[in-house]
Amino acid sequence: MRLLIVNPNISSSVTDLIEAEARLSVSSETEITMRTAAFGVAYIETRAEAVVGAYATLAELAEHHPGHDAAVIAAFGDPGLEAAREILPIPVVGLTESALMTAAMLGGRIGIIAISRRIGAWYRETVDRYGLLPRLSGIRFLDEPFNDISSVQQDRAQQLLALSEAAIVEDGADVLIMAGAPLAGLARQVGNRIPVPVVDGVSCAVRQAALLAGLAPVKARAGSYALPPRKACRGLPTAMAALVGGEGGV
Amino acid sequence: MRLLIVNPNISSSVTDLIEAEARLSVSSETEITMRTAAFGVAYIETRAEAVVGAYATLAELAEHHPGHDAAVIAAFGDPGLEAAREILPIPVVGLTESALMTAAMLGGRIGIIAISRRIGAWYRETVDRYGLLPRLSGIRFLDEPFNDISSVQQDRAQQLLALSEAAIVEDGADVLIMAGAPLAGLARQVGNRIPVPVVDGVSCAVRQAALLAGLAPVKARAGSYALPPRKACRGLPTAMAALVGGEGGV
Amino acid sequence: MRLLIVNPNISSSVTDLIEAEARLSVSSETEITMRTAAFGVAYIETRAEAVVGAYATLAELAEHHPGHDAAVIAAFGDPGLEAAREILPIPVVGLTESALMTAAMLGGRIGIIAISRRIGAWYRETVDRYGLLPRLSGIRFLDEPFNDISSVQQDRAQQLLALSEAAIVEDGADVLIMAGAPLAGLARQVGNRIPVPVVDGVSCAVRQAALLAGLAPVKARAGSYALPPRKACRGLPTAMAALVGGEGGV
Amino acid sequence: MRLLIVNPNISSSVTDLIEAEARLSVSSETEITMRTAAFGVAYIETRAEAVVGAYATLAELAEHHPGHDAAVIAAFGDPGLEAAREILPIPVVGLTESALMTAAMLGGRIGIIAISRRIGAWYRETVDRYGLLPRLSGIRFLDEPFNDISSVQQDRAQQLLALSEAAIVEDGADVLIMAGAPLAGLARQVGNRIPVPVVDGVSCAVRQAALLAGLAPVKARAGSYALPPRKACRGLPTAMAALVGGEGGV
Amino acid sequence: MRLLIVNPNISSSVTDLIEAEARLSVSSETEITMRTAAFGVAYIETRAEAVVGAYATLAELAEHHPGHDAAVIAAFGDPGLEAAREILPIPVVGLTESALMTAAMLGGRIGIIAISRRIGAWYRETVDRYGLLPRLSGIRFLDEPFNDISSVQQDRAQQLLALSEAAIVEDGADVLIMAGAPLAGLARQVGNRIPVPVVDGVSCAVRQAALLAGLAPVKARAGSYALPPRKACRGLPTAMAALVGGEGGV
Amino acid sequence: MRLLIVNPNISSSVTDLIEAEARLSVSSETEITMRTAAFGVAYIETRAEAVVGAYATLAELAEHHPGHDAAVIAAFGDPGLEAAREILPIPVVGLTESALMTAAMLGGRIGIIAISRRIGAWYRETVDRYGLLPRLSGIRFLDEPFNDISSVQQDRAQQLLALSEAAIVEDGADVLIMAGAPLAGLARQVGNRIPVPVVDGVSCAVRQAALLAGLAPVKARAGSYALPPRKACRGLPTAMAALVGGEGGV
Known part of the structure; x- marks a missing residue:
């Protein structure tokens, strides 16, 4: 392959x-x-x-x-x-697309965790483009600029966990997507600390x-x-x- | 595994x-x-x-x-x-679900080929349950009773190819699903004679x-x-x- | 009959x-x-x-x-x-189904009051199954375990009234459904204290x-x-x- | 009452x-x-x-x-x-509204039989206004002017039966509505000759x-x-x- | 003309x-x-x-x-x-209609600012009637009675600016409509103090x-x-x- | 300007x-x-x-x-x-976008006339991108290759009129869009021979x-x-x- x-x-x-x-x-x-x-x-x-x-x-x-x-x-x-x-x-x-389709087989409503507020509109339109907006429970995002795109995971793990909690309890997410290549690997690291299945785009x-x-x-x-x-x-x-x-x- | x-x-x-x-x-x-x-x-x-x-x-x-x-x-x-x-x-x-999510990554609108008219309503509701009705181009079906559920493929290959053609040209399907376990294997057999990607439920x-x-x-x-x-x-x-x-x- | x-x-x-x-x-x-x-x-x-x-x-x-x-x-x-x-x-x-169809003839947007958070997802999917999700203003729920399913009405009347108020003012409900058989009879008891029509599943x-x-x-x-x-x-x-x-x- | x-x-x-x-x-x-x-x-x-x-x-x-x-x-x-x-x-x-809500409790997809082509657009918008367009299988209509609005039933029973058949077989209707007051009573008369439940607006x-x-x-x-x-x-x-x-x- | x-x-x-x-x-x-x-x-x-x-x-x-x-x-x-x-x-x-169609060419999601809470339901139904509910980010409204419908702009400019801010930041509006003839002219007056395009119904x-x-x-x-x-x-x-x-x- | x-x-x-x-x-x-x-x-x-x-x-x-x-x-x-x-x-x-928004102010359901079958899928996705798919009555298209993109109007006027008729009678279009720059000007030429309002993209x-x-x-x-x-x-x-x-x- x-x-x-x-x-x-x-x-x-x-x-x-x-x-x-x-x-x-x-x-x-x-x-x-x-x-x-x-x-x-x-x-x-x-x-x-x-x-x-x-x-x-x-x-x-x-x-x-x-x-x-x-x-x-x-x-x-x-x-x-x-x-x-x-x-x-x-x-x-x-x-x-692959994260959405994979997440859809792990639960009902899908939450997305993103790295900036601005990126949310584009993500939402992307979900809509695939016809999956009804499955989207919401998009939660880090709302402060970060210094280095490659180290966002380390700097922000705690915040990302809080966003996950909000996505589950307030938005009704059954499964979460850690969105964007900069978050690649985060799903793997924090997966056990989040009480619903988490996927990331690269793995999917x-x-x-x-x-x-x-x-x-x-x-x-x-x-x-x-x-x-x-x-x-x-x-x-x-x-x-x-x-x-x-x-x-x- | x-x-x-x-x-x-x-x-x-x-x-x-x-x-x-x-x-x-x-x-x-x-x-x-x-x-x-x-x-x-x-x-x-x-x-x-x-x-x-x-x-x-x-x-x-x-x-x-x-x-x-x-x-x-x-x-x-x-x-x-x-x-x-x-x-x-x-x-x-x-x-x-798995056929739909897989098909969705191979094209835009998805057509389903089914083994009976009656089964169509239930399939349609199943697609709707996953929120993918907007991606469904239509359901085409064999409309005569068949003698043996296990041999439907052999008896009906020609009819199924005609249904596929109609699904593509008339309904606008970009990718097809051969639905139902009795059609397992058919996608593999006739795949090359159908001009769009075809998947079946079991493989997916x-x-x-x-x-x-x-x-x-x-x-x-x-x-x-x-x-x-x-x-x-x-x-x-x-x-x-x-x-x-x-x-x-x- | x-x-x-x-x-x-x-x-x-x-x-x-x-x-x-x-x-x-x-x-x-x-x-x-x-x-x-x-x-x-x-x-x-x-x-x-x-x-x-x-x-x-x-x-x-x-x-x-x-x-x-x-x-x-x-x-x-x-x-x-x-x-x-x-x-x-x-x-x-x-x-x-009967509560939704009845409520739909009494107002525009329909709110549901439920007996637990967990039950909300299933109710939402049920509303969706009938195609009435666009009419649903929201689902509000009691968020603590109750001791006796048969006495939930008496224990929780005040909370249910507060949930009704929130459903009307915050969610925009025009009519409310008291959901689930355990709430049977509640609509009758508190109907006059809620400023919009209230129905319950059993009566409907x-x-x-x-x-x-x-x-x-x-x-x-x-x-x-x-x-x-x-x-x-x-x-x-x-x-x-x-x-x-x-x-x-x- | x-x-x-x-x-x-x-x-x-x-x-x-x-x-x-x-x-x-x-x-x-x-x-x-x-x-x-x-x-x-x-x-x-x-x-x-x-x-x-x-x-x-x-x-x-x-x-x-x-x-x-x-x-x-x-x-x-x-x-x-x-x-x-x-x-x-x-x-x-x-x-x-009452015919739709009643029909919705008798089947899945609802077909409407109407007395003129022109009236179809208004009916469709009415169904949409109640959020039930996803339940509508289609609207079939008599397509010729009729002499007397009060006698349309007698003149057109055969045509209406043919429209019903088309609504069921081609559109996938599970239940039919005979629409418009001029058709009041028709559901009662022809109900047994139509193989799905039929309702009319006045009764409902x-x-x-x-x-x-x-x-x-x-x-x-x-x-x-x-x-x-x-x-x-x-x-x-x-x-x-x-x-x-x-x-x-x- | x-x-x-x-x-x-x-x-x-x-x-x-x-x-x-x-x-x-x-x-x-x-x-x-x-x-x-x-x-x-x-x-x-x-x-x-x-x-x-x-x-x-x-x-x-x-x-x-x-x-x-x-x-x-x-x-x-x-x-x-x-x-x-x-x-x-x-x-x-x-x-x-004209404000919605115009606003749709200036951004993605459209927020509406209205003069009373009560008017919101009717506006929402109007947007839905044109099929544009998916484009509506939300309706924000003045929530107190006003003395004189013709002077609402002067009395309430500050409140309307706050509503605009909420519509943008909380609801995700890309463009705003100042709704209702009584707000005619307001878009012109406050347009520069609102960080997204604003239109009003009369001009459009x-x-x-x-x-x-x-x-x-x-x-x-x-x-x-x-x-x-x-x-x-x-x-x-x-x-x-x-x-x-x-x-x-x- | x-x-x-x-x-x-x-x-x-x-x-x-x-x-x-x-x-x-x-x-x-x-x-x-x-x-x-x-x-x-x-x-x-x-x-x-x-x-x-x-x-x-x-x-x-x-x-x-x-x-x-x-x-x-x-x-x-x-x-x-x-x-x-x-x-x-x-x-x-x-x-x-501008043709759709303009057409939406001239009627209810909008039909599109296009220059090739292949282009239909992309047009449909474009209409969907603006949230107006519910307003689309259908897309009709010329289904043969044409020799010269700049002269398609002259060669195909008759065919385009037939497509318009089908869009109105079969699809229920209230207003038509002549799509694509190669059809610029056609709306102007044939407008009077089509019994519903026709717009073209360039003018709009x-x-x-x-x-x-x-x-x-x-x-x-x-x-x-x-x-x-x-x-x-x-x-x-x-x-x-x-x-x-x-x-x-x-």
């Missing part, structure tokens, strides 16, 4: 976090290729940043997917996920990617996830042009 | 079908325990049959889950799923059960999936009384 | 409460048959308990419905309601059962509420086998 | 139909007062006609409700229903009005169904001014 | 407020005709008042629309809007009316917004009879 | 069509700046193409918006719309952009449409870096 994991952010420290958590989630025979977005922002919190991240991610996936069995878009909010699913011949998963995405690869689904040749119809394109990276331009591009 | 799979129907021929498909979906080290409902009907199509199947399934799960890492309720419609999730200390999945459920077991989530100690509050009970099978009676039963 | 009322719980003290309230809701010519579940738990608060209660209720209804004009499933959450509606030739109502269910019986609807011979298709069954109580096995059973 | 029934249309022939059906739905001790709108149109099919009918109905109700225990707005679409519920001290029901409304009167709910003193706040008004009929002007009017 | 603006309330002081704000929203060549409801209440807060206002408004529009290019129903809640859209040959807009309605008139859409000759089918009517104002009676009336 | 219009596709012939239609929609004093995406595809039909178009559009808007009062993203599907709304200090509208977008500019809303300084929080970015075009990097970028 060979997995391609793309960090849509430019932060290589976050890429390292993702990789560490990913390695804990797969068998030793699974090979992982890590890619960090060639351009973009330090971490995606907004719709504008997601547009940038989606394009950068699509470029990485188009270029590097050959030889892999499945791909992971490793930022909560899943920038470019459906687009990638249209053009790649292999399964692609995102952190939010890597495992679901492997699961989907195991099913070996056909690449859609009909419906709205078939390759885009062939058409003229200009100025795209070569690999992307071949896919987005449709059926080999023009 | 040890999985407990319960067929909520009394048909041992269907249990065999389920087991065969399940074995194809897990690694060789995974041990599988198969159980068939001790009472109930030949195959569940209606709400009343599902009430019977739910109780029979809960009894099997309560008695046989010790020593397993996850459990599967192996009938489409998932009789007793949420109930089992409340009382068992291990992850439990159903065929419908077994794989998702293994995935959830791998995450090793805590048993909920709070929220609506904690064990029921302790209270008096009467006339229940011993193992069920210990769990449904709450925190050890009374 | 002859009504069959089944208490899905094993508590005969609650059966007495239900009967007392029911007698106040019908004319003197109406005959009432009371049945208490032969097995199960003291009172249903969770999904697992509801699975047990649904099966026990279905058994009572299958055996005792002959000679009655309508039946009532007398626990909030309506365990087994749709199943019973499939197999019985007479109208069947549940406490939650008994009256709606009589109303439906008066309409004398045909038993469905088509659609998803016709008797289940005939099929093999095993291990069911005789009366249930005749109905669940379909069109006379096998 | 004294019921006030207002026909929001100016057609006294339809008022007679309504009265005939109503008399069949109540006990002999129930007194019925019939009122026909003093102004408006022959039968309401559109939003503009409903605005007129709502105002005419409110005027009748305001003037004639004293001495009655409940009131019925006897046109499908329920013009002015929520408004009447705000200002009258007694329960008020409409044909659509009259019975539900009696049921609600029996519950003797308080008039809301809080929430959005309390009397309108006192304020200046001008040009209203005296009885309406006293109620709409709020708490006695100004 | 000639616009007809009808105040559905009888308050000529509010009509003046509306006119002043309207004049600020249109070019100098635009002619405005102001009409005040001939009968009704001082300001509409409830469903009953809206029924009265709808009829009074329809009468004004029917009589005075000739010679105008578009019409505005100038009360939040839009009494009679869809009815007017059916019968008038020119575009008609309401304050709520007048501008959208002009925009729609510019598009010169055909009057619907098919579908549910065509003129009502011709039918008998009685007791309607002459102009309304000609329109509501359908295609020239009878 | 100065409007910036960006064509997210690389087709300058479509840019010309857009400009022609836009000029017909604005007053003579309005200045229009047209921009064509520097890279991307000939016309956007899919999610992958939309990701490319969104990034290309954001780049154009970031660089060229200074000096303009409002901006238009001139492709149906509105690639990058919410992202642009976050980072630009001026109002931004898209073709789909240009007019709504001017309307919003006239309201002069503040740029959000709070909520989820404020500028992204300041953070490190890399590899972005200079103008985009200044905006996406947040509050001046880093």
Whole structure:
């Protein structure tokens, strides 16, 4: 099994976090290729940043997917996920989608713990995009800036536990998602101190990617996830042009 | 990894079908325990049959889950799923839920192919119960009685392909679910002749059960999936009384 | 008019409460048959308990419905309601459904007052099952254990009035439901001290059962509420086998 | 028991139909007062006609409700229903709402049979207004003009049966509503020839009005169904001014 | 461009407020005709008042629309809007609808600031009527009676700013609507002190009316917004009879 | 008034069509700046193409918006719309959103006529993204490839009229949207031959952009449409870096 994991952010420290958590989630025979977005922002919190991240991610996936069995878009909010699913011949998963679908099999209503207030609106829209808003009990968030995106877990464990408690008791969450790659690993660390199942995006995405690869689904040749119809394109990276331009591009 | 799979129907021929498909979906080290409902009907199509199947399934799960890492309720419609999730200390999945969550990661709108018209209403309500009705493109079904539930695949492959085509072109399905244990294996056989990804309940459920077991989530100690509050009970099978009676039963 | 009322719980003290309230809701010519579940738990608060209660209720209804004009499933959450509606030739109502439909004709948004926090999730799912979640303003609940399920009204009247006030002012309820058989009669007692219409499940269910019986609807011979298709069954109580096995059973 | 029934249309022939059906739905001790709108149109099919009918109905109700225990707005679409519920001290029901709530207790998905294509949009919006659109399987309608609104039943019985069949088989209806006062009585006549339960608005409304009167709910003193706040008004009929002007009017 | 603006309330002081704000929203060549409801209440807060206002408004529009290019129903809640859209040959807009549609193009979730608690339920139902409830972040309201509807802005500016802050921070509003004609002009005055875009109903309605008139859409000759089918009517104002009676009336 | 219009596709012939239609929609004093995406595809039909178009559009808007009062993203599907709304200090509208909001003020249910089957899924998701799926009566589409995107109107007028008829009679549309820039101008040409109001994206977008500019809303300084929080970015075009990097970028 060979997995391609793309960090849509430019932060290589976050890429390292993702990789560490990913390695804990797969068998030793699974090979992982890590890619960090060639351009973009330090971490995606907004719709504008997601547009940038989606394009950068699509470029990485188009270029590097050959030889892999499945791909992971490793930022909560899943920038470019459906687009990638249209053009790649292999399964692609995102952190939010796979965490939601996994959480949905562990309980009824799902709470999300996030790293900033601002990121909440984008997360909510992402949940809505998958049709799961009725399952969302609420989004709780750290409400102060943090110094270092890569160390947020250590600094904020206590606060995150309090947010979890509020999500369960006040919002009615049956299961929690620790959202965003910067929180990768936190679910593992604090899981036993939280009285409901907790999942994180990286573990879920890597495992679901492997699961989907195991099913070996056909690449859609009909419906709205078939390759885009062939058409003229200009100025795209070569690999992307071949896919987005449709059926080999023009 | 040890999985407990319960067929909520009394048909041992269907249990065999389920087991065969399940074995194809897990690694060789995974041990599988198969159980068939001790009472109930030949195959569940209606709400009343599902009430019977739910109780029979809960009894099997309560008695046989010790020593397993996850459990599967192996009938489409998932009789007793949420109930089992409340009382068992291990992850439990159903065929419908796991197929839906898996399909949702392979495309946008999901079509279901079913074995009878009557079963459609119950399936629709099951999809709605998980909040995924907006993702459902439609349910297509064989509309004639079949002689032998265990051989429906062979008799009806051509019809099922036509239903798939209609689901894609007329309903807008991006991904299809072959629903119900009797269709276990069909996805594998005809997958390449259908131009969108196809999944079946057994493969998805077994794989998702293994995935959830791998995450090793805590048993909920709070929220609506904690064990029921302790209270008096009467006339229940011993193992069920210990769990449904709450925190050890009374 | 002859009504069959089944208490899905094993508590005969609650059966007495239900009967007392029911007698106040019908004319003197109406005959009432009371049945208490032969097995199960003291009172249903969770999904697992509801699975047990649904099966026990279905058994009572299958055996005792002959000679009655309508039946009532007398626990909030309506365990087994749709199943019973499939197999019985007479109208069947549940406490939650009939209270919701009645309340909906008395105001816009509906608040529910419940006897425990834990029961809230199950009630919410029950409201959702009938498609009325958009009409639900919220569920308020007593949040401490009570000693005796049959005397909760007396002990807690003041608290219940405070919950009602919060439901109206904070949640925007136009009409309230006192939920669960243990609260039967409370609506009658405190109705004048609450500034919006209040209904309770038992009164609504008994009256709606009589109303439906008066309409004398045909038993469905088509659609998803016709008797289940005939099929093999095993291990069911005789009366249930005749109905669940379909069109006379096998 | 004294019921006030207002026909929001100016057609006294339809008022007679309504009265005939109503008399069949109540006990002999129930007194019925019939009122026909003093102004408006022959039968309401559109939003503009409903605005007129709502105002005419409110005027009748305001003037004639004293001495009655409940009131019925006897046109499908329920013009002015929520408004009447705000200002009258007694329960008020409409044909659509009461038929929907009654039908919802007889099956899952509800089909509506209507007397014209044009009326369909208004009916659909009415169902939506009560939050029951997810329960609506569809609206089927006669698609040719009819000569006499009071004799539509006789002329069109065969067509209506065909529409019922389509509603059940193609749309998935479990229960049907014969909509609109002109179809009053049809449910009774053809009920046995349709293989699912059928209800009509007049029977449901009259019975539900009696049921609600029996519950003797308080008039809301809080929430959005309390009397309108006192304020200046001008040009209203005296009885309406006293109620709409709020708490006695100004 | 000639616009007809009808105040559905009888308050000529509010009509003046509306006119002043309207004049600020249109070019100098635009002619405005102001009409005040001939009968009704001082300001509409409830469903009953809206029924009265709808009829009074329809009468004004029917009589005075000739010679105008578009019409505005100038009360939040839009009494009679869809009815007017059916019968008038020119575009008609309401304050709520046009404010919502405009606000939706300035942000994601929309908050409403209202002048009384009571009015909230009616506003919420109005938003729901347009299908935009998922976009509504919440309704905040002044919760004390005010002495003079025409001076509410001056008295309450500080309170309204606090409500705006709560709507943004607690409810998640991205854009705010100052609701109700009495708040006309407030958006203009305090806009710079509120950190998100703010719109008011009058400005939006007048501008959208002009925009729609510019598009010169055909009057619907098919579908549910065509003129009502011709039918008998009685007791309607002459102009309304000609329109509501359908295609020239009878 | 100065409007910036960006064509997210690389087709300058479509840019010309857009400009022609836009000029017909604005007053003579309005200045229009047209921009064509520097890279991307000939016309956007899919999610992958939309990701490319969104990034290309954001780049154009970031660089060229200074000096303009409002901006238009001139492709149906509105690639990058919410992202642009976050980072630009001026109002931004898209073709789909503005057509939907405009159509919603002309009727109840909205039908969309599109230029290809494939584009339907993306349009449906776009309508859903704005929360207006309940208002959508359906999407009808030309189902054969066309030779020249710029001449589709002439070739296909008859087919488009037939689609319109089906949208009205079969789907229940009250108002139609001619979708996609290639159909710009068609609404104007065939409007009188279609019996319900018809709008097109370009006219609506240009007019709504001017309307919003006239309201002069503040740029959000709070909520989820404020500028992204300041953070490190890399590899972005200079103008985009200044905006996406947040509050001046880093």
